Amino acid sequence: MSVELVGLALLMGLVTYPSRALPMLVPGIDRLPTAALDYLRLVGPAVLASLAAVNVMVTASPSDGTPAFHIGIEWAAVAMCGALTAWRRNLLLGLIGAVALVAIARAAGVAALLI
């Protein structure tokens, strides 16, 4: 069983810990400049949206790894998840909707028309 990524997990924990601990352990450390706090607040939505968009819109060619633009049922699934989450404030519901849409589309052969 592979354990190669345990080191990565440890490093992820190490870089996360200061954000969690410093304000609790070192009073006043949280008084960052407003611009820095603003940037930190906006990193979350930007990184997550970037991850989702790249994941469904950019594919790498299996032969030479060249990136290509991808259109597929995944777009609709991701949009449905976002809409359901925003509407019901329930991410789990959004995920179930997205997975169901893709599974049904693939079973019906509709997804293949879009890819």
Add this chain to the structure above:
Amino acid sequence: MPVTGDVTLSASRRRLAVEALAIGSSAVAFGFVYGLAAREAGLSVIEASAMSVFAFAGAAQFAAVGYVAGGLAWPGIILLTALVNARHLLYSAALAPWLRTTPRPRRALMAHLLTDESFALTIAHFERLGRSDERGYWIAAIASTFIPWNLATIAGVTVGAQITDPARLGLDVVFPAAMTGLAVGLVTGRRELVAALGGAILGVAAGLLAGPGVGVVVGGLGGPLLGMAVPRSGADDAAALGTPASAERYAMPASHLVEQLAQNREHRSASQAADEEAPG
């Protein structure tokens, strides 16, 4: 520090336990989905669990398995993890005044267990009490999140191994859908919306030019700069740390619970006001 102090310790803990149960079920579901996503990305049960124990940060873990699957190098993954998790600085700063009297070694341990969910539960519990309650923090952090998340991770990877064709079941879309849902939870104003849309557009453009791994980094770092170009709207940026509004602003995916807490609090205040005004 806001002081309410109108609820007894046992009553507030009972309420915390009920809320922790709801959050715990959510952690089980997401931990399971994370386990499936990790299995999809090729992580073993030990590797997936190591992330759940050491990083213990849902969004960053989901992101990391996506980076691993996309072949992004470790330094890139570590940088993005630090950025995604930087919001904990705000949670920690909000809790710091409440935990001032807690011994430092225990605070150091508490810090590792600080998540969106434990913050949302704890800040609401402390506010109800008007003071801190260390045991309440442990209930929120360990019972509602750490244990369910880790057990569900193992279950997700193990069950995932039994599924021969995850794409047929639509499970390959879990990762981008989860990222989208989490991003939606963080969009609370125009600045966040522009940062998210900007990050997505920049990420795709850079991904098409230089590969998906580079695209994610460019979108994640460039999106916030676009968001900062939008003028502050005022009210939605003014929520002070440590208030229910700030908990709602930063909590995910349990934000609906925090909203409910705030509504309950308003309802209670209104009832009290009506009782005081009632004759006799």
